[in-house]
Amino acid sequence: MPVRRREKTGKSDRPVTSFISTYENKVDRKGRVSVPAAYRSALGTETYQGVIAYPSLTEGTIEAFGRGMLDDLNRRKLDQTLDGGDFTQALVGKSDDGLVETINAISSELPFDGEGRIILPAKLAEHAGITDRATFVGRGTRFQIWAPEIYEKHQAAEVEALRARLSGGTVV
């Protein structure tokens, strides 16, 4: 039995899943959309077959990642508090800034169907302005789901801002 040294830090042995590149997929009449196969295989190590998603607090997009990420957050929080004998937070949830708790509240569990699709809840789709197409954008440890038109503009602006900042130098 491998020795695990997680009781102090609450850090898990879960490998870092990496989401890279962008894909544009269709959203069908039932609200289903295929999660890019590359993303699914990045999530392959997780037991829960699906993703966690919530509306971005700062942009018109959907944030998403594996269930393992959220479990890590919750476990870390619980262990930290109880190990310190701090029952108050575990029971009342006060001393925290509310971030983890809020994320739990506004997140949705989106399980894969047999074909690796998820159903976009109406609320999320609406928040991102998604109707019949969705752009998946890899952001390393997480990914985003945009309405294609909106993402294009957003992306162009992002590049433009970078270019302006790097004027004279090389554009990355």
Next chain:
Amino acid sequence: MPVRRREKTGKSDRPVTSFISTYENKVDRKGRVSVPAAYRSALGTETYQGVIAYPSLTEGTIEAFGRGMLDDLNRRKLDQTLDGGDFTQALVGKSDDGLVETINAISSELPFDGEGRIILPAKLAEHAGITDRATFVGRGTRFQIWAPEIYEKHQAAEVEALRARLSGGTVV
């Protein structure tokens, strides 16, 4: 090398049950309300088929979790005391002492009926201002039951506070 002693920490191997997302369900004439299926399956590993609930000490909502969580709390508290927790408490001056005991006292066991519903005791419903609808809010290791109108306002304020704090980056 430190050997992990479960008896010391009181930590259980119970997996972190994660309550995620929010659901709004009806409360019928008999005071029954369906616990979201996702929450029930999160509790699936527990022997006791039902939830533990108590009025929040700080807000107008009902706090709830599985029996396993309460057992964990009691066990940790016991371990703490046996390990000289009184001593620790005297030194650190933690005021958690009465909390766990109080929670035990004011908690209700709400068993599921055949359809996965619980009956909201009048006192709890009243405390939360719940009449004919109830919003279940996942908070990771526990969940809350709110009156929908009240939760909406509370939630909006919560998100607004977070948004204000975020510099425009991503949350997690």
Next chain:
DNA sequence: TGGAATATCATGGGTATTTATGGGAGTCAA
């Protein structure tokens, strides 16, 4: 090396199950 056989993927649609919800019949106690 060229091209056929094979595998993977995104997509569509049909069907079976589950879930939330309502109501009725039986039980127990005051």
Next chain:
DNA sequence: TTGACTCCCATAAATACCCATGATATTCCA
């Protein structure tokens, strides 16, 4: 009896599960 509560059943809607297809990409082998 009157409630309060537990089972049990019914149903509409939401969801999960199943199979089919075309488009790419990959492998294999003569």
